[in-house]
Structures are given as C-alpha cells and as structure tokens.
Amino acid sequence: MEIAAMLSQLGCVTHSGDLLEKVDTRTKLTEAENKLFKNHPEVAYHPLNRIPHLEQVALMIRNQNDLQAPTVAEGDAPESLSEETLLGAQMLFFAGPYEDLRIAGASHTQTIESRTTISKASTTILLKPWVASARPWMRC
Numbered sequence: 552m553e554i555a556a557m558l559s560q561l562g563c564v565t566h567s568g569d570l571l572e573k574v575d576t577r578t579k580l581t582e583a584e585n586k587l588f589k590n591h592p593e594v595a596y597h598p599l600n601r602i603p604h605l606e607q608v609a610l611m612i613r614n615q616n617d618l619q620a621p622t623v624a625e626g627d628a629p630e631s632l633s634e635e636t637l638l639g640a641q642m643l644f645f646a647g648p649y650e651d652l653r654i655a656g657a658s659h660t661q662t663i664e665s666r667t668t669i670s671k672a673s674t675t676i677l678l679k680p681w682v683a684s685a686r687p688w689m690r691c
Contacts, residue, residue, distance in 0.1 A: 552639050555611040558599060559643050562591030562612075592616055611639035 563571060570584055580588065592615050599609035610632060652662040 552611075552642060554605070555608045555639050555643060556646070558595060558608065559612050559615060559646075560591065560595075561599070562594030562596075563588075565594055566591065589616060607633065607636050607639070610636050611643060614640035615643035 566588065570580075570588060572578075573580055573584065574588055592612050596609045596613035599605050599612065602609075614632070614637070649662055653659070
C-alpha cells in the first residue's frame with residue numbers, strides 16, 4: 552500500500568504545470584482538461600504493470616478513482632481483483648478528500664467521521680469501516 556500511495560500520482564507527470572496549478576487551486580477545468588486529469592491513474596498503470604511484483608500496486612492506482620466499476624488487467628474478470636487490491640484502491644480514493652478536509656482545518660477525527668461516505672463523480676460509495684478508520688498517510 553505504501554508503494555501505491557507514493558506512486559498514485561505518477562501519471563500527473565504527463566500534465567502541464569498550468570493544468571496541475573488549476574487542479575491544485577481548484578480552478579474550474581474545461582471538459583478536456585478534466586478528462587485529461589482524470590486519466591492520470593490509467594497513464595501510471597501501464598508502465599507500473601510491466602514492473603515485476605508491482606502488478607497489484609498498478610491495479611490499485613488504476614482503480615483509485617472508479618471503485619464502482621473496477622478495471623483489471625486485460626483478459627481478467629473484475630472479480631479477479633484481490634480484496635487487498637480493492638482495499639488499496641479504496642484507500643487511495645479516500646486520501647484525496649481526507650487531505651482536502653485536513654488542509655481546511657478539520658481534525659483527523661472530524662475528517663474520518665464526515666468522510667465515511669464520499670460522494671465523487673455523482674457516485675456515493677460507503678467505505679468499509681476498516682478503510683474509513685485507517686489514517687491515510689500520503690498526499691494524493
């Protein structure tokens with residue numbers, strides 16, 4: 552999980568500094584910019600999946616933004632994702648909103664309590680209690 556956290560934003564290296572600045576300052580993105588930015592997990596997945604022993608890390612990163620319809624390696628069924636891989640993707644998904652609330656001044660406890668359910672891209676996902684109680688330790 553720690554490796555996935557450290558590499559979760561690897562795909563962002565393909566983005567311009569202007570786009571990353573807009574994302575960081577929460578400036579409204581154009582439709583094209585939004586699509587480009589949301590694709591960064593997929594961009595990171597491809598090189599990471601080719602590195603021996605990082606296949607599950609690559610799948611965690613690939614699925615960090617879409618927990619309702621997990622994407623697996625080509626030729627595999629969605630059910631082939633291990634519980635550990637899904638948990639890792641959920642933790643990466645949770646870390647972004649967690650960080651936003653902490654930066655805004657919320658305590659760890661307040662953040663966890665308010666983020667047990669996360670709405671993202673019009674999808675509400677109820678996180679497993681053991682994910683919601685975990686303390687994310689990375690920047691996303």
